[in-house]
Amino acid sequence: SCLRYSSILGAQTMPQLLKTLNTSASVQESAFPSSWQRNPKLSLTSSETEALFGELESVADLLKHLVGKTLKELKDTPLNAGTLGVVLNLFTTAMRDLISLKTLCRAKESMSPQSSVAATFRCHLASIERGLEALASQLYSVEDVVKALKALPEMDYRALSTFALNASERSKTSPLRQRIAPTISSLHRHTMSAMRLSVYNNRKETVTVSYSQAVQILKSSTDAALRKSTFQAFNAWCAARSTQLADILNLTLATNLDRLDLEQPVDTLFTRALGKERISRNTYEALFAGLDAALPKIQEVLKERAKLRGEKQLHASMLLATQADPQITEETSVKKLLAFQTYRDAVSSLVEAYKPFDPMFGNFLTTLEAEHWIDAEHHSGKIGGTWCENFPASGSVVGNTLAQHEQSGRVVVFANFSQGAAGALQLSHPLAVGYLFHVVSAKTNAFRLPYSVLEMAGELGNTFLLRHLQKQVNDPSALSWLFTRQITSRLLLLPMRHQLMREFIAKRYQGELVPEEINTLTRTVWQHWLGDAVESVDQYHWAMKPHFFRIDRLFYDWQYTFGFLLSGIIVSALEALPEEKRTQKLRDIFLDSTALSFESLFAKHLGEAIDTVAFWKKAVDIALAPIPLKKRD
Numbered sequence: 001s002c003l004r005y006s007s008i009l010g011a012q013t014m015p016q017l018l019k020t021l022n023t024s025a026s027v028q029e030s031a032f033p034s035s036w037q038r039n040p041k042l043s044l045t046s047s048e049t050e051a052l053f054g055e056l057e058s059v060a061d062l063l064k065h066l067v068g069k070t071l072k073e074l075k076d077t078p079l080n081a082g083t084l085g086v087v088l089n090l091f092t093t094a095m096r097d098l099i100s101l102k103t104l105c106r107a108k109e110s111m112s113p114q115s116s117v118a119a120t121f122r123c124h125l126a127s128i129e130r131g132l133e134a135l136a137s138q139l140y141s142v143e144d145v146v147k148a149l150k151a152l153p154e155m156d157y158r159a160l161s162t163f164a165l166n167a168s169e170r171s172k173t174s175p176l177r178q179r180i181a182p183t184i185s186s187l188h189r190h191t192m193s194a195m196r197l198s199v200y201n202n203r204k205e206t207v208t209v210s211y212s213q214a215v216q217i218l219k220s221s222t223d224a225a226l227r228k229s230t231f232q233a234f235n236a237w238c239a240a241r242s243t244q245l246a247d248i249l250n251l252t253l254a255t256n257l258d259r260l261d262l263e264q265p266v267d268t269l270f271t272r273a274l275g276k277e278r279i280s281r282n283t284y285e286a287l288f289a290g291l292d293a294a295l296p297k298i299q300e301v302l303k304e305r306a307k308l309r310g311e312k313q314l315h316a317s318m319l320l321a322t323q324a325d326p327q328i329t330e331e332t333s334v335k336k337l338l339a340f341q342t343y344r345d346a347v348s349s350l351v352e353a354y355k356p357f358d359p360m361f362g363n364f365l366t367t368l369e370a371e372h373w374i375d376a377e378h379h380s381g382k383i384g385g386t387w388c389e390n391f392p393a394s395g396s397v398v399g400n401t402l403a404q405h406e407q408s409g410r411v412v413v414f415a416n417f418s419q420g421a422a423g424a425l426q427l428s429h430p431l432a433v434g435y436l437f438h439v440v441s442a443k444t445n446a447f448r449l450p451y452s453v454l455e456m457a458g459e460l461g462n463t464f465l466l467r468h469l470q471k472q473v474n475d476p477s478a479l480s481w482l483f484t485r486q487i488t489s490r491l492l493l494l495p496m497r498h499q500l501m502r503e504f505i506a507k508r509y510q511g512e513l514v515p516e517e518i519n520t521l522t523r524t525v526w527q528h529w530l531g532d533a534v535e536s537v538d539q540y541h542w543a544m545k546p547h548f549f550r551i552d553r554l555f556y557d558w559q560y561t562f563g564f565l566l567s568g569i570i571v572s573a574l575e576a577l578p579e580e581k582r583t584q585k586l587r588d589i590f591l592d593s594t595a596l597s598f599e600s601l602f603a604k605h606l607g608e609a610i611d612t613v614a615f616w617k618k619a620v621d622i623a624l625a626p627i628p629l630k631k632r633d
Contacts, residue, residue: 049104052393056097060128063090067135071142079144087139088157094132095159095447100393101125103412107375107389123182129163133170136163154595155444162447177258181551184255187248188549195237199229215544219320220418231317231538238540242515245543249518252549253508266509270502273555277452278597279562283611287562290616291495295529298491298620301627302533305484313535319493322422324481343376343417346424350431350461353468357574358583364438365431368413376417376427386415388430388454390437390447411437421469421482425462432461439590451556453593455563456570462486463567470626483627490564491623496529498557500542505554518542565619566602566610572622573606 066087070080102125105118139145139160149157170178195211202225209217209230217223217230238245257266274284291298306314308324340346347365354361368374373391391412411434415427436449436457466486469479503521507513519539526537542548547556570589574582589605602608608615 049101052097052101056094056101056125056128059090059094059097060131063087063094063132063135066090067138071138074142074144079148081148084145084148088152088160091132091136091157091159091163095162096392098125098129098132099389099447100391103389103391106387107412107414126182129166130170133163133167136160137167140164158444159447173258177255181255184248184251185549185551187251188245188546191241191244191248195234197230197233197237199226199233201226201229216416216418218317218544220322220420220422222321222323224318224321227317227321228315231315231536234544235538235540238543242519242540242543245540246513246515246518249504249542249548250508250512252551253504253513255551256554257505257509266506269505270555277450277559279452280597280599280611283599284558286611286613287558287565287616288495289613290620291491291561293613293617294491294620294624295531297624298487299531299533301484301487301624302492302530304627305481305488306533308481308484314533316534316536316538319488319534320485322420322485340421340424341419343427346417346427347431349424349468350428350465353428353464354461356579356582357464357571358435358586360583361435364435368411368431368434373411374413374415374431376413376415386413386426386430388413388433388437392441392447422485425465425486428461428465429458432464433458435461436590436593439587440594443591444594449594451559452562452598455559456566456593457563457590459490459560459563459567460570462564463571466626467571480627486564487623487627490561491620492529494557494560496525497541497545497547498555498561499529500525501548501555501557504542504548565616565623566598568622569602569606569608569619 066083070083070087073080102122105122105125149160192211195214197209197214198206199209199214199217200206201223214230214234217226218234221227221230257269271281274281302314305318305324306312309318340349347369351362351365389412413430413434415430417423417427433454436454466483469482473479500522503525504513504518507517507521522539522542523537526539526541538544547553550556570586574585577585585605589601592601592604596604599609599611602610610616
C-alpha cells in the first residue's frame with residue numbers, strides 16, 4: 001500500500017506521510033493531570049497505521065474477488081449463505097477501518113494551509129471507499145441477495161447497506177463535484193488561516209491574534225474590552241475581503257446544490273435532509289412555530305443578560321461571553337462552583353450529574369481515561385471545538401493479517417478544554433455523545449448516527465450538568481448568566497444561523513450572491529431572532545462560522561436547538577420515575593434512537609406527539625423554567 005500511493009505523494013512516501021500525521025505539537029498542561037497521556041492509537045506509529053491501512057486494502061481486494069465470484073456463480077447456482085456471511089463480515093471490518101482512519105485524519109487536521117497531509121491521506125481513503133460502495137451497490141442489485149439479507153438481523157448487514165446507500169447518494173452528484181469537493185471544503189480554512197488581527201485588552205495592551213484565537217476570544221474570554229476589540233477587528237478584516245469570502249461561499253453552495261436536479265424545487269434538498277435526521281417536515285415546522293410563538297419571551301432572556309451587566313443592550317461581542325463581568329461580585333461559593341479550574345473538576349461534576357440518571361456513566365468515563373481515549377488538551381494549530389468520533393478498530397492489528405476487532409470498539413473525544421462553567425459544558429457534550437455510542441454499540445453496528453440523535457444525547461449531558469449545578473447553590477439567581485447564555489445560544493443564535501443558511505441556499509439556487517446581498521440577508525435574519533435586545537449586528541457572522549462552508553452539511557445547527565429542547569423533556573420524564581427505573585428508560589431511548597423516527601421514539605417511550613406546536617411550546621417553557629428572570633423597570 002505504501003508503494004501504491006508513493007507516486008501520488010511525490011517525494012513524500014507513505015511512511016513519511018504517516019510520520020507527519022503523528023507529529024504532536026507543544027502542549028499546555030496546566031489544567032490537566034501530570035500523568036496525562038494520549039492513547040498511542042490516537043498518535044499511531046507508522047507501523048500501526050500502515051497495518052490498519054494495509055488491512056483495509058486487503059479487505060477491499062478480497063471483497064472485490066468474492067463479490068465478483070458470487071455474482072458470477074449466481075447465474076447458475078443458488079446464493080451460498082456461507083459466502084454471504086463472509087462478505088458481510090468483511091464489509092463490517094472495512095467500515096470499522098475506514099471510520100477509524102478518518103478519525104485519525106480529523107484528529108490531525110490543522111488550521112495551517114501548509115498542513116495538507118491529513119487531507120491527502122483522506123483522499124486515499126475516499127478512493128477505497130468509493131470502490132467498496134460500488135461493490136455494495138452491485139450486491140444490492142441482485143434480487144436473491146436482497147431476499148437473503150431481509151432474513152437476517154439488520155445489524156448483520158448494516159455496513160453493507162450503508163455502503164450501498166452512500167453509493168446511491170453519490171450517484172446523484174456529478175463526477176466533477178466528487179473530484180473538487182475536498183478542495184473546496186478547505187478553501188475557507190486556508191483563507192482564514194492568514195488572519196492576523198491587532199486588538200487590545202482591558203489594560204490597553206495591543207496584541208496580535210489569529211483566526212482560531214479570535215474565535216476562542218469571542219467564545220470564552222472574560223475580558224470585555226478584548227472581546228469588543230476582536231469583534232470589530234474581525235468584521236473589518238472580513239469587510240476588506242468580502243468579495244473573496246463571498247466567492248468561496250458561492251462556490252460551496254453551488255457544489256452542494258449540484259446534487260439537485262434544476263427542475264426540482266430547492267426545498268427538495270431540505271426534505272431529503274430531514275429524512276436523514278429521522279424527523280418529518282411537520283415536526284420541523286412545529287418546532288419553529290413553537291420557537292416563533294415564544295420569541296418575545298426568549299428575547300427577554302437577552303435583555304436580562306444586558307441587565308446583569310448593568311446595560312440597556314447586550315453588545316454583539318458579548319453573546320457568547322462566559323460570565324457577565326469578572327468585576328461583578330458574586331457569592332464566593334458560586335464562584336468556586338463555576339470555576340472548574342481543572343479538567344478533573346469538570347469531569348468529577350459530570351459524573352455526579354449523571355448519578356441520578358445513569359450511574360454507569362462514571363465507569364464509562366473511567367475506562368476512557370484509563371485507556372487515554374480523551375484528548376482535551378490545547379495543542380498549537382489544533383482545530384477548535386469539541387467533538388466525539390468512533391474509533392471501532394480498537395482491537396489489535398498485526399502485520400497484514402485481518403484484525404480481530406472488539407465488538408464495541410471505542411469512542412474518541414477531542415476538546416480544547418477551557419476553565420470555567422462554559423468550558424465544562426463544552427466538554428460534557430462530546431462525552432455524552434460518546435456515552436450514547438457506548439450504550440448502543442454492544443447491540444447495534446451503529447457506525448454513524450444522524451446529528452439529531454447525537455445532539456439529543458449531547459444536550460442531555462449538558463442538561464444533567466446544569467441540573468446538578470442548580471442543586472449546589474442556595475440562590476438560583478447566582479446562576480443566571482450561565483443559564484441565560486445557554487438559552488440564547490440554543491434558542492436564538494443557532495436557529496438564526498440555520499435560517500440564514502436556508503436563505504443563502506434559496507438565493508444561490510436563483511443565482512450568484514454578492515457581498516451586499518449576503519450582508520442584507522444576515523441583518524434581516526439577525527433582526528428577526530435577536531430583535532432590539534442586542535447592540536450592533538454581526539453582519540460577517542457567516543464568514544466566521546465554518547458551518548457555512550461545509551460540503552454535504554447544508555442544513556445544520558437546528559439539531560442543537562432540537563436536542564436542547566428534547567433534553568428538557570427527557571430529563572423531566574426521567575425525574576418523574578423512581579430512581580431505579582431511570583437508567584433502563586434512558587438506555588431504551590438511546591437504543592431505539594438508532595432505528596426509530598423521532599416521532600415514533602417519543603410516542604413509544606414518553607407518550608409525546610412531537611409533531612405538534614403544543615409539544616414544542618411545552619419544551620420551551622421547560623427550558624426557560626430554571627431562569628430566574630426579574631421584572632424590568
